[in-house]
Amino acid sequence: KYLVVQDYISGGAANNISFQVALEDNILKGSLLTAKLRVTKNGFTSYIEEIDMSEDFSKKIFHPFVAAMVELNYSGLAEAEFKICARTGKYYLIEVNPRPCGLVSAFGGKYLSINHFFEGKDLIVKGGGRKVKWSSILRDVQSIIVRYRKHRSFKKITKDLGSILTANTYDIFDPSDIKPFISQVVPKS
Numbered sequence: 001k002y003l004v005v006q007d008y009i010s011g012g013a014a015n016n017i018s019f020q021v022a023l024e025d026n027i028l029k030g031s032l033l034t035a036k037l038r039v040t041k042n043g044f045t046s047y048i049e050e051i052d053m054s055e056d057f058s059k060k061i062f063h064p065f066v067a068a069m070v071e072l073n074y075s076g077l078a079e080a081e082f083k084i085c086a087r088t089g090k091y092y093l094i095e096v097n098p099r100p101c102g103l104v105s106a107f108g109g110k111y112l113s114i115n116h117f118f119e120g121k122d123l124i125v126k127g128g129g130r131k132v133k134w135s136s137i138l139r140d141v142q143s144i145i146v147r148y149r150k151h152r153s154f155k156k157i158t159k160d161l162g163s164i165l166t167a168n169t170y171d172i173f174d175p176s177d178i179k180p181f182i183s184q185v186v187p188k189s
Helices: 055-071 101-110 137-151 154-166 179-185
Strands: 016-024 027-039 045-050 076-084 091-097 133-135
Touching: 016 055, 016 101, 027 055, 027 101, 027 137, 045 101, 045 137, 045 154, 055 076, 055 091, 101 133, 133 154, 137 154
Parallel strands: none
Antiparallel strands: 016 027, 016 076, 027 045, 045 133, 076 091
């Protein structure tokens, strides 16, 4: 009886980008722009890599977003997700989330301590100029298995599993406190 027509935004996972911002007292304290390279089948991000911000994206999207947040007198963390159409290069807003949850841990790959932000101190970029590579390990293993079942490529699964090991920051995994990670796997008795 009804026909619904929706535009299709062409492009793969790498066309999904997001940025996280930390704003306090109308000042941008930190930001991180990433490409979502893997997501789980239910849409949760499982692996991202930091990317450089193009002048076009900065002018059309990033700076207007930050200006809007300042105008709203927003303080805190936020995340904005976009998809870039592979055919047209046009940016499409997917969502803005004031509760960036897991991806906040990606800030830990770029800044010495995200706690500095919560303590009202400046965020300090880690030295070495390395790009953030973030994995939510359990989600990522799930997404890799789904991708393997689809493509049946030993080379691709090996590369994907290797990227988990070479990530420089993780969600819910800290070698100095592995209990939160283990509690995801081991059932409570």
